[in-house]
Amino acid sequence: MLDQAARDALVAAVGADNVISDPVGLRSYECDGLTGFRQVPALVVLPRDTESVAAAVRVCHRHSVPFVARGAGTGLSGGAMPVADGVVISLQRLRRVLDVDPVDRRAVLQPGVTNLDITKAAAPHGLYYAPDPSSQQVCTIGGNVAENSGGAHCLKYGFTTNHVLAMTVVLPDGEVVTLGGDSGEQLGPDLRGVFLGSEGTLGIACEITVRLLRVPETVRTLLADFPSVPAAGEVVSDIVAAGIVPAAVEMMDNLAIQAAEKAVGAGYTLDTPAALVVELDGPEAECGEQFEQVKAICERHGCTRLHVAGDAGERARIWKGRKAAFAAVGRISPDYIVQDGVVPRTRLAEVLDRIARMGDAAGLRVANVFHAGDGNLHPLVLFDADAGELERAEELSKDIAELCVELGGSLSGEHGIGTDKACSMPRMFGVDDLAVMDRVRSAFDPDRLCNPGKLLPTPRLCGERPGVYRPHPLEEAGVIERL
Structure with missing residues (x-):
């Protein structure tokens, strides 16, 4: 709970000019690109460097206040949705290219640097940054690290994890550590690899060292x-x-x-x-x-x-x-949900046929855009919320993600699990698998303050979905009451 003492401490940590508390300003941070999930935060802080990020996190840890790191807000899984009575730590002011080393072909970046701007900074040296999500003009390297983003060229060049060498990370208690190193391969457990793709649940990456490649002939x-x-x-x-x-x-x-x-x-x-x-x-x-x-x-x-x-x-x-x-799909449909799943290449025709039949059964259209080389699908479920089609669209979107698992694939290729697919995780992982993931998360964040309620299924999340209020089935049956 964010009490006055915690508010005062956060203002002191980052400066009054770097805090948003008015209701209108807070509304800008209530969701990411998956707009069906919304929650207005209690406070937004906008640190300007690694130390002020760490200072804000230490305040949250000391006062037991949940916090969510947010970059450009372009995520599509509800991963940056705020927590009620919690704090959003926005990284949008950390957007400097700190160094470009053309000899060792590396760049050091703050998390708010866009994917495209990395390549622009490297271009004068005949270098570029290979991962290129479709949103590369607006998505940031911090978000790429959180989701282990891929993009169109991941078939040949791999995902973010194949190009990040090291990260300066603020842990959930405010400690600042370095994960990885100059080579990307270190002795001992691969904590760099554990952090990449952890969707903001293990800490906040504040400086990121990436590998650059020569521009192809x-x-x-x-x-x-x-x-x-x-x-x-x-x-x-x-x-x-x-x-x-x-x-x-x-x-x-x-x-x-x-x-x-x-x-x-x-x-x-x-x-x-x-x-x-x-x-x-x-x-x-x-x-x-x-x-x-x-x-x-x-x-x-x-x-x-x-x-x-x-x-x-x-x-x-x-x-x-x-x-x-x-x-562009907004030109042919008033509303749509972007899904993300993976199937083996050999089952592309089968999964697309199944998706078409599922769409027909639901009375909804589904447009398909995807990275065919590695089977990463991006079905777009088209619907009209004003016509009462939202719930059918959400159900169809969930069923498509789970179909990918059924056909030997996975729930996500690059958009992450976030809030959207947390309840589907048991479709892909067993009880022991999920327990191990939970233990790893607890090792980093035993107090569960860092982006809570995301990625792993919880009874609250799966029984009472965030966003527009829907009565719980037990409430509808008269077994429980909403207070």
Whole structure:
């Protein structure tokens, strides 16, 4: 509970100019990109450096006040939703590139630096940062660390965990420690790896050292249309089976294509059932030979149109269409939920068919945009809240995530579990698995003050969902009363 003593201590820790307490200002922090989950915090603090983050955390620890770290608020799993009577520690003012080392190919960043700005800082040295989530213009490296984000190029280059060498972390009691090191591989337990993807439940990363890569010698990109989603899926499997590892293989179905084309005019075919964006990079000779193989595979599977980007401008337009897809869906539906799950590549056609049938049964449309190369799906459940479709949409979204587990995949590829899928964790993990995760979390945060109620299922979370109030089933049955 945030009492007056705790408020005064937080103001002293970060300065009065770095505290938001008025009701209107607090409303700006009530949710992240998953707007169906909302909770107004009691206070927001905006530290300007690592020490002031640590000072704020020490106050919260001393006064037993729960706190949630927040970056750009672009997360899609409710992971940055505040806690009632708790504090939001916003990292939006920690956005400096602290160092770029072109010799060792490293950069040191504050957590509020956007993904795209890392590459901009590295570009003068012929370097870039490989992970590129579709929201790279606004998502921050701190959020990437929390969710272990991937993006379109994760098939070849891996996820955030493959590019983060070290982190300066404020633990839940306010202690400042370093996890990892210059090489990324340290003796003893891999605490860097434990922290990455922990969704803000183990502490707050305040300085992050990332690995930079040389800009590829050659980049080649094509956009291919197909008569069906299964045909496009077979192309993906055949490309990988041929020993080719593209930098990216992205798939969009017709609903997603229509939305993206209406939004940005990227040159997609409006009536095609499915499209693939395939990009290869590397040495000129290797890239050229493999690109011809990819084109032949596309043609063998009935490609109805194959457009090769002729220059950097065309390549940028193709990617603009793909990266605009999530937001563009707002042009064809008043409301939508972005889901995130993973299936084996060999089951792409099956899962998409099942999703279509589930959508039909629910009376809702589902647009599909995904990283086809590694089977990371992003189904968008379209609905109209004003027409009373919210609960059906939420149920369908949950069922799609759990379907991915049923087919041998996972609940999340990069958006995280957060609040949205915590209750589905037992579908993927056994009781012992969840208990071990809970013990690890307790080792970092025995008082459960750091982003509580996220990631792991709890009776409160699963029985009484945050957000818009819904009566508990026992309340409806008259067994319990709401006080």
